[in-house]
Amino acid sequence: MSDLYADFRRYLCPTSAEPLGLIIERAEGCFLHTRDGKSILDFVSGIGVSSVGHGCPEVLEAIRTQVERHLHVMVYGEMVQEAQVALAKRLAEIAPGDLSMTFFCNSGAEAIEGAIKLCRKATGRTRVIAFAGAYHGDTLGALSISGEAPYQKPFEPLLPDVHLLPFDACAALDGIDERVAGVVVEPIQGEAGVRVPGPDFLPTLRARCREVGALLILDEVQTGIGRTGRWFACEHWKVVPDCLVLAKAVGGGMPLGAFIAPPALMHTLSADPPFGHVTTFGGHPVSCAAGLAALRTIEQQGLLKNAETMGNHLRSAMSRLHGVKEVRGIGLLLGLVLEEPLLTRAVLRLALERGLLVGDFLYADGVIRIAPPLVVSRELCDRAVEVLGESLRLARGR
Numbered sequence: 001m002s003d004l005y006a007d008f009r010r011y012l013c014p015t016s017a018e019p020l021g022l023i024i025e026r027a028e029g030c031f032l033h034t035r036d037g038k039s040i041l042d043f044v045s046g047i048g049v050s051s052v053g054h055g056c057p058e059v060l061e062a063i064r065t066q067v068e069r070h071l072h073v074m075v076y077g078e079m080v081q082e083a084q085v086a087l088a089k090r091l092a093e094i095a096p097g098d099l100s101m102t103f104f105c106n107s108g109a110e111a112i113e114g115a116i117k118l119c120r121k122a123t124g125r126t127r128v129i130a131f132a133g134a135y136h137g138d139t140l141g142a143l144s145i146s147g148e149a150p151y152q153k154p155f156e157p158l159l160p161d162v163h164l165l166p167f168d169a170c171a172a173l174d175g176i177d178e179r180v181a182g183v184v185v186e187p188i189q190g191e192a193g194v195r196v197p198g199p200d201f202l203p204t205l206r207a208r209c210r211e212v213g214a215l216l217i218l219d220e221v222q223t224g225i226g227r228t229g230r231w232f233a234c235e236h237w238k239v240v241p242d243c244l245v246l247a248k249a250v251g252g253g254m255p256l257g258a259f260i261a262p263p264a265l266m267h268t269l270s271a272d273p274p275f276g277h278v279t280t281f282g283g284h285p286v287s288c289a290a291g292l293a294a295l296r297t298i299e300q301q302g303l304l305k306n307a308e309t310m311g312n313h314l315r316s317a318m319s320r321l322h323g324v325k326e327v328r329g330i331g332l333l334l335g336l337v338l339e340e341p342l343l344t345r346a347v348l349r350l351a352l353e354r355g356l357l358v359g360d361f362l363y364a365d366g367v368i369r370i371a372p373p374l375v376v377s378r379e380l381c382d383r384a385v386e387v388l389g390e391s392l393r394l395a396r397g398r
């Protein structure tokens, strides 16, 4: 065991008993290179972060340029920083409807916290609706609206007046009434194992929120910025939320979170009291410069189209593998559902031994996470499918 690994176990707080523990030397394109000389095909992308690939030259150049200009200068919202303004402007151009004003923060959970505060302040109501199976992050507020009790129990009491409804059940949406400040929903549930709702769920939810004056908050932390072959997954259902929550890929590999809403809504955060929602590092200029370069790269390299094409290719190739029950998802956010859920860990291990990193999900035993960088080629997809096929065959013992 290397000294570095021993120090990792000794000095860094663990998040589970068995971390992956790969010692990363470099990362480039779709590959992670370990200290012991292995090249690993990355089909997880840091959980949907590295959409433009590792070490994207345009992103690195934008970071270098920004580092030379300035780092942090002042708490968020006070000074005019070109990198922040340029990214917010570009997000307004690609976001649907009149979502044109951004609050930048540092992570997905922090963006969710901001969105919860926004809906309460804007409506003067307290109730927040979320869905069974949801994952919105691990800060106390975000955890309060997550949909899996075992993760909440040790940390109670959580936020009051949060109610869960079943996901993808139109009939249950009557549970949203005039007491509700906001409804937070992932357009495709990620950690529940890539659950894609039917055609009516999100449009019906949109209409119900409008009827009762509740804000619809779409958590596109995992689905946004091209992962499903559109800039935002809500476009697949032609639904425009009142507030769009982003993180992960929006920073091009740097830490960044954001929530975006129409100006009239966002202005509620600037008064009564002023500075009622602030953050020191939100919208760090280096993260914003990297994020803007990533958006430009997605556009210039046609990565929305590539996500759609490679996603379709992977779906059909993977669904032909023995031992696969179903492939769920859209674009390059895919969940491979195994016929035998107990084989999941073995398949992950066998794939990694053969140079392919795929993952599991927080709440979905028996589903394998397939989320390569959006730059992935057909050849790399085919290589991954071959490794998955072999790993499944070995795990099933035949």
Ligand SMILES: Cc1ncc(COP(=O)(O)O)c(C=O)c1O
Pocket (backbone or CB within 6 Å): 047, 107, 108, 109, 110, 112, 135, 136, 137, 138, 186, 190, 191, 219, 220, 221, 222, 247, 248
């Ligand atoms: C849908 C969704 N929302 C929120 C979060 C929380 O983001 P972060 O880990 O940046 O706090 C995640 C993280 O995986 C997520 O998948």
